[in-house]
Amino acid sequence: xxxxxxxxxFDDALFPxxxxxxxxxxxxxxxxxxxxxxxxxxxxIHWTSGYHREAxxxxxxxxxxxxxxxxxxxxxxxxxxxxxDAHPKIARAARDPGLARAAEGxxxxxxxxxxxxxxxxxxxxAYFPHRVTYHPSCQSLRTLGIGDRPLRLLRAVKGIDLVELxxxxxxxxxxxxxxxxxxxxxxxMVADKIRHVRETGADVxxxxxxxxxxxxxxxxxxxxxxxxxxxxxEILAETGPS
Amino acid sequence: xTGPAPGGPVPPPMPKFAAAARPALADTGLRRxxxxxxxxxxxxxxxxxxxxxxxxxxxxxxxxxxxGALLGLDTHLEELERAVTEAGGTVHWAVDAADARRVVTGLVRETGATExxxxASLATREIGLNDALAGMGxxxxxxALADMAVQFAGDEPSHLLxxxxxxxxxxxxxxxxxxxxxxxxxxxxxPEDLAAAARAxxxxxxxxAQVAITGANFLVAETGxxxxxxxxxxxRMCLTLPETLICVAGIDKVVPAWDDxxxxxxxxxxxxxxxxxxxYVSSWTGVTPGDGPRAFHLVLLDNGRTRxxxxxxxxxxLRCIGCSACLNVCPVYERTGxxxxxxxxxxxxxxxLTPQLRGVESAAVASLPYASTLCGACADVCPVKIDIPxxxxxLRGAVVESRRRRPVPTPEMALMRGLAWTMADPxxxxxxxxxGVRWARLLSRGGRxxxxxxxxxxxxxxxxxxxxPAESFRAWWNRTRR
Numbered sequence: 113x114x115x116x117x118x119x120x121x122f123d124d125a126l127f128p129x130x131x132x133x134x135x136x137x138x139x140x141x142x143x144x145x146x147x148x149x150x151x152x153x154x155x156x157i158h159w160t161s162g163y164h165r166e167a168x169x170x171x172x173x174x175x176x177x178x179x180x181x182x183x184x185x186x187x188x189x190x191x192x193x194x195x196x197d198a199h200p201k202i203a204r205a206a207r208d209p210g211l212a213r214a215a216e217g218x219x220x221x222x223x224x225x226x227x228x229x230x231x232x233x234x235x236x237x238a239y240f241p242h243r244v245t246y247h248p249s250c251q252s253l254r255t256l257g258i259g260d261r262p263l264r265l266l267r268a269v270k271g272i273d274l275v276e277l278x279x280x281x282x283x284x285x286x287x288x289x290x291x292x293x294x295x296x297x298x299x300x301m302v303a304d305k306i307r308h309v310r311e312t313g314a315d316v317x318x319x320x321x322x323x324x325x326x327x328x329x330x331x332x333x334x335x336x337x338x339x340x341x342x343x344x345x346e347i348l349a350e351t352g353p354s
Numbered sequence: 355x356t357g358p359a360p361g362g363p364v365p366p367p368m369p370k371f372a373a374a375a376r377p378a379l380a381d382t383g384l385r386r387x388x389x390x391x392x393x394x395x396x397x398x399x400x401x402x403x404x405x406x407x408x409x410x411x412x413x414x415x416x417x418x419x420x421x422g423a424l425l426g427l428d429t430h431l432e433e434l435e436r437a438v439t440e441a442g443g444t445v446h447w448a449v450d451a452a453d454a455r456r457v458v459t460g461l462v463r464e465t466g467a468t469e470x471x472x473x474a475s476l477a478t479r480e481i482g483l484n485d486a487l488a489g490m491g492x493x494x495x496x497x498a499l500a501d502m503a504v505q506f507a508g509d510e511p512s513h514l515l516x517x518x519x520x521x522x523x524x525x526x527x528x529x530x531x532x533x534x535x536x537x538x539x540x541x542x543x544x545p546e547d548l549a550a551a552a553r554a555x556x557x558x559x560x561x562x563a564q565v566a567i568t569g570a571n572f573l574v575a576e577t578g579x580x581x582x583x584x585x586x587x588x589x590r591m592c593l594t595l596p597e598t599l600i601c602v603a604g605i606d607k608v609v610p611a612w613d614d615x616x617x618x619x620x621x622x623x624x625x626x627x628x629x630x631x632x633x634y635v636s637s638w639t640g641v642t643p644g645d646g647p648r649a650f651h652l653v654l655l656d657n658g659r660t661r662x663x664x665x666x667x668x669x670x671x672l673r674c675i676g677c678s679a680c681l682n683v684c685p686v687y688e689r690t691g692x693x694x695x696x697x698x699x700x701x702x703x704x705x706x707l708t709p710q711l712r713g714v715e716s717a718a719v720a721s722l723p724y725a726s727t728l729c730g731a732c733a734d735v736c737p738v739k740i741d742i743p744x745x746x747x748x749l750r751g752a753v754v755e756s757r758r759r760r761p762v763p764t765p766e767m768a769l770m771r772g773l774a775w776t777m778a779d780p781x782x783x784x785x786x787x788x789x790g791v792r793w794a795r796l797l798s799r800g801g802r803x804x805x806x807x808x809x810x811x812x813x814x815x816x817x818x819x820x821x822x823p824a825e826s827f828r829a830w831w832n833r834t835r836r
Contacts, residue, residue: 119827121777125791126820128827147831152783158774160728162750163767166774173778201744205751254730283685287727292812294372294725296379299816300689301727330817333802 113231114144116182118220120191121153123322123343130322133349134187134223137236140351150177156194159202161289168206171199175214183230184220187345189252189320192222197255222252223345224261224320234268239352241271245314246344247305247328249321250283262320262344269347275312279304286327302331309339318342368718371725374694387522388691391513395682398628399735406624415617417739420673423609424663430575430608431654437578441640443650450657451481457653458567458600459486465598467492467564473582473589474498475569476676477602477655479511480698480711483567494567495559497588499552506533512692513700515626515678520691523548556588566592566647570603571676572618573652576611579639580652583622583632590636599638599647604655606663606672618675621737625677658711667748671706673738678703680732680742686725695722702732706745714753723749765809784828791822 115138119131135145155170174195178184186192199215227233246266252258266274285291285301305328309317317332317339319325329341368374378384403409423430435445446461448454458481462470470487472478472494484494484505496505503518504511506529511517518526523545530548534555568589572581580601582589593599609618623632641650663669681687681701692700696718699707705722714720723746732742757767776786797803798821806814813819825833 121783124827125787125794125822128823128825128830131827132830147828147835149828150780152777152780158770160747160750161770162723162747162752162754163770163774164751164754166770169774169778173780177780201747205748250727250729250731254734281731283727283729283731285685285727287729290724290727291817292809293721294375294686295812295815296372297375297686297689297725298727300379301685302817326819327817330813330819333818333820334804334816 114146114182115226116178116180116184117145117147118151118154118178118184118186118188118191118195119147120186120188120322122326123188126326127322127343130187130343130345133343133345134185137345137349138185140349141231141233141236143231146180146182148177148180152177154191154194154199155202156190156198157288159194159198164202164205167198167202168208168211171202171215172208172211175199175211175218178218178220179214183226184218185223185226186220187223187320187343188322189222189249189256189258190323192220192225193251193255195220222256222258222320224265225256225258227265227348228261234264236265236268236348238269238348238350239271240269240347240350241273241352242316243273243275243312243314244316244318244347245275245277245309245312246280247277247284247309247317247319247324248280249319249324252320253281258320265344265348266318271352272347275314277317278308278311280308284324284328286324288323291327298327299331302327306331306335306337306339310337314339316340316342316347318344318347320344368696368716369694370718370721371694372721374718375690375725378690378694383522384520384691385689387520388688391516391519392682392688395628395678399625399679399682400628402624402628402630403735406620412617412620413737413739416621416675416737417673419609419614419617420675420738421670423614424606424669424672426610427605427608427663430610431605433610434573434575434578434608434654437576438640438650438652439578441578441650442642443578443640443652446651446653448481448653448655448657451655454481454602454653454655454657455483455486458483458602459490461598461600461651462487462492462565463490465565467598469493469495469559469563470565470567471495471497471559471563471592471596472501472567473569473584473592474501474517475567475602476698477569477604478567480604480657481602481655483602495556495563497556497559497592498584499549499586499588502552503529506530510693510697511700513678513681520693556591560588560591560595563596565598565600566596567600567602568592570601570607571622572609572615573603573607574610574612574615574637575608577639579612579637581615581635581637583619584634584636585627585632587634590634593636593638594646597647598649598651600651600653602653602655604657605659606674622675622677625675625679625735625737658713662707662710665710665748668706668710668745670740670745671703671710673740674703674707675738677737679735679737683731683735684726685729685731686727695725702726702742702746703740706740706742706749709749709752714749714756720753720756723747723753769809787826787828791824791826794819794822795824797821
């Protein structure tokens with residue numbers, strides 16, 4: 113299958129390893145990956161910050177970039193949620209039926225949805241001999257409802273020691289502009305999140321959202337806690353010594 | 355709006371949410387109390403929902419009845435007025451807070467009473483009634499235990515249900531001992547003992563009060579009935595003992611038919627305290643000779659509600675039945691308590707209600723829709739399915755639109771516009787990305803950035819940012835795949 117890869121603007125610069133891992137993973141599974149060059153940002157940052165006119169401009173650019181008809185895969189629950197859930201709302205707020213139709217025409221999947229539902233694979237042949245815990249991001253959990261798909265994929269990884277994260281469903285406190293506008297509350301939230309991460313004894317915390325990982329990872333790094341963050345795709349891409 | 359009325363004070367300016375949250379975050383006792391209270395209520399309400407087989411159907415019914423009530427509000431309100439009048443009551447219409455204060459203070463003045471008893475009511479808090487009555491020399495006795503504690507301490511309430519959620523048992527014992535020595539609460543002060551002292555103290559006030567002021571959980575249009583749901587029985591005392599009963603309620607409290615209570619009386623107790631039924635559910639229709647109050651006044655408050663009603667997305671907030679489930683699951687509320695949300699409506703529901711009732715011109719009110727990570731936990735539990743994150747984003751749009759009209763753009767607006775302009779074009783984006791990466795790498799030491807300038811500095815106050823790798827994903831793709 114030919115897959116159009118949608119890389120979050122955030123990941124493009126800060127976590128390029130995520131896109132490379134998805135490319136490696138999907139190619140290993142026998143699929144062709146393309147990277148439509150016109151893509152920049154889905155518009156979510158502007159939409160959730162209240163800049164709805166600007167979000168409409170970005171949503172138009174996004175839908176145009178992915179209008180090729182290939183299935184779109186985003187290794188970011190919040191981008192996938194923005195395209196599926198927010199683009200129709202952005203179109204309505206902008207009174208732009210053309211954008212509404214364009215948004216409806218896109219088939220966008222978050223990575224684990226694509227693997228489990230479309231490709232029907234759970235064991236992707238990964239090998240990762242580390243203690244790992246998984247943080248279910250709010251957008252993946254509540255807007256997309258991807259449920260236990262990430263955990264099913266992780267359980268099938270060879271060598272992994274997967275441990276449950278206490279209070280996993282509680283927000284890490286990122287929330288886009290919230291992390292800056294309400295920095296003190298945001299930090300109070302991430303303090304509890306990293307306390308739970310450290311309780312697991314894991315050396316890796318993973319998620320399907322680079323933004324949450326930047327937040328959790330930023331706090332872990334400031335405290336020199338000895339726990340690293342990885343995108344789920346980076347774990348699934350690992351095959352170890354063959 | 356909330357302008358001063360005769361005898362009514364001017365409310366002090368409210369700080370922005372982030373500033374108001376700081377003292378709460380630093381108050382370790384408050385943090386522990388809130389953590390405990392919200393966790394207990396979360397567990398209880400989740401269990402109450404889980405044991406109800408048709409919970410999701412009930413929520414959908416609550417949403418549908420609420421939405422229907424709002425869409426036909428004009429008709430229902432007229433029907434309510436007719437029914438209340440036929441039952442011997444009087445309906446008063448108040449367009450704003452000042453108007454409502456004028457009506458209520460006028461009614462109290464007519465009775466000649468110098469003391470009124472009052473049960474918990476958000477609407478009276480919204481109109482600043484206690485201060486208005488105090489200003490004309492009338493003593494207001496709040497009779498709900500939590501409200502009493504707040505009144506004794508001179509605090510602002512912090513939770514929809516338990517206004518004193520920010521105070522622990524020892525502090526409340528101390529307040530009770532100081533303020534009602536005659537009732538003699540035991541200094542060791544277990545909850546039962548404190549309640550017994552309060553009961554003795556209040557009983558005397560109920561028996562001598564001539565006027566009672568209450569709120570309403572629901573107003574049934576078809577029958578003209580006021581429904582009050584409470585845990586302590588003090589509202590029932592207010593509804594039955596005094597000669598004059600004044601009920602103040604928002605026009606959004608109207609439900610079309612008595613049968614609709616079947617849905618709401620299942621949803622409300624389970625979502626608020628986790629009980630199957632609240633200890634006291636009182637319903638009151640007009641006046642009955644030889645029983646209860648001889649005069650019944652219903653003051654119907656608009657105060658921004660019709661404006662909210664006209665907003666297709668925002669009006670969902672008016673469906674709220676005041677259960678406080680959204681507060682108890684909110685990770686922000688759990689850490690800040692209710693006070694940073696302003697004096698009336700706390701928590702996520704307050705963050706979508708207050709901006710609609712008061713407008714977003716003030717910086718403080720405009721900060722409320724941003725006091726959320728949009729995590730969605732509130733929408734998951736709302737018994738009438740208010741999509742709070744959706745309304746928050748909608749109101750953020752209203753805030754930004756109102757700021758666009760200002761002559762000088764804020765630094766944030768300049769940044770966001772510049773960002774959108776750059777990102778709307780792939781070539782501009784790529785150039786900016788290259789420059790941004792180079793610039794960010796200059797700021798980094800040992801693979802991490804510990805201090806960022808300007809608005810982004812709020813991030814690095816307590817969190818690192820990884821140094822971006824020299825090669826972006828896009829650059830890698832172009833180098834290896836094209």
